[in-house]
Amino acid sequence: MTVPNSTTFSHLTFILVGIPGLEPWHPWISIPFTLMYMAAVLGNCGLLLLIATQRRLHEPMFIFLSMLAVADLILSTSTVPNTLAIFWFGPKAISFSACLIQMFFVRFGLATESDILLAMGFDRYVAICDPLRYTTVLTNANIGKIGTAIVIKSFCIVVCVVFLLNRLPFCASNVIPHSYCESIGVARLACADITLNIWFGFSVVLLTIVVEVVFIAVSYVLILRAVFKLPTKDARLKALSTCGSHVCIILLFYIPAFFTLLTHAFGHNIPQHIHILLANLYVLVAPVLNPVVYAMKTKQLWEQMICVLSQTGKWF
Numbered sequence: 001m002t003v004p005n006s007t008t009f010s011h012l013t014f015i016l017v018g019i020p021g022l023e024p025w026h027p028w029i030s031i032p033f034t035l036m037y038m039a040a041v042l043g044n045c046g047l048l049l050l051i052a053t054q055r056r057l058h059e060p061m062f063i064f065l066s067m068l069a070v071a072d073l074i075l076s077t078s079t080v081p082n083t084l085a086i087f088w089f090g091p092k093a094i095s096f097s098a099c100l101i102q103m104f105f106v107r108f109g110l111a112t113e114s115d116i117l118l119a120m121g122f123d124r125y126v127a128i129c130d131p132l133r134y135t136t137v138l139t140n141a142n143i144g145k146i147g148t149a150i151v152i153k154s155f156c157i158v159v160c161v162v163f164l165l166n167r168l169p170f171c172a173s174n175v176i177p178h179s180y181c182e183s184i185g186v187a188r189l190a191c192a193d194i195t196l197n198i199w200f201g202f203s204v205v206l207l208t209i210v211v212e213v214v215f216i217a218v219s220y221v222l223i224l225r226a227v228f229k230l231p232t233k234d235a236r237l238k239a240l241s242t243c244g245s246h247v248c249i250i251l252l253f254y255i256p257a258f259f260t261l262l263t264h265a266f267g268h269n270i271p272q273h274i275h276i277l278l279a280n281l282y283v284l285v286a287p288v289l290n291p292v293v294y295a296m297k298t299k300q301l302w303e304q305m306i307c308v309l310s311q312t313g314k315w316f
Helices: 023-053 058-079 078-091 096-129 131-137 138-166 185-186 195-227 233-266 272-297 299-315
Strands: 013-016 092-095
Touching: 013 058, 013 096, 023 058, 023 078, 023 299, 058 078, 058 096, 058 138, 058 272, 078 092, 078 272, 092 096, 096 131, 096 138, 096 185, 096 195, 096 233, 096 272, 138 185, 138 195, 185 195, 195 233, 233 272, 272 299
Parallel strands: none
Antiparallel strands: 013 092
């Protein structure tokens, strides 16, 4: 399928072309993407099923982990199937309303995941620094309030992003050099001033992700200070091990996020296909690895998984 001439533009339709410059390689690139997406879906669904069915895992840390799994599923499912369709069948037409819907879920998944990581950092802070109040601070009611606040806050921010894009007139090319609808990428096709869109997006990053990273860093400074005051080496190692999986997940999410943002802002000499490839990996790597990291580094989760597998083996 060839890309339609950009002069035959309808403001109701856009064309997603995948990764510009790598079109001959799309079928080959689709193989690891397919495997990673299947791993993300199976891993996160399996994690949700395990937490839901095992009463021993009905604790704040694992409830937040289940929220993270849902955010991972939203993030990967809103982008990867569409990307694979382009890799397999060529450039794809998408209506403007469908583009806005996809953009909403991508942004919503990213926003909620960042907020959940902050909530998980607070969970570890209370567990290590104030363990006697852990059960009274992180009650089911309070966890529900935290989850509701995360959803409302993320929804309000994303709706503003979508609204600012929806108001723009489009009268130039309708070809989006990407595999999914990304807000600034679509805004650049508008025949109007997009300064407000750019500054609002920058402000959201600055006031949410950067602030959340600072709070997470402060919480772990306090956690480390409390850990090194513990009387025995075994107690210190046990406390650190409970935070190890969370630290790994934080790094998996924020390092690619900041790298992608920095390359978009300052990497003007980086080829476009590298930008697009990084953007695709960014929404897929964390959903794939999060369940693996938590399963491998959280003893309680690992033990419950082994128990379920052994019982299943006996049943067969």
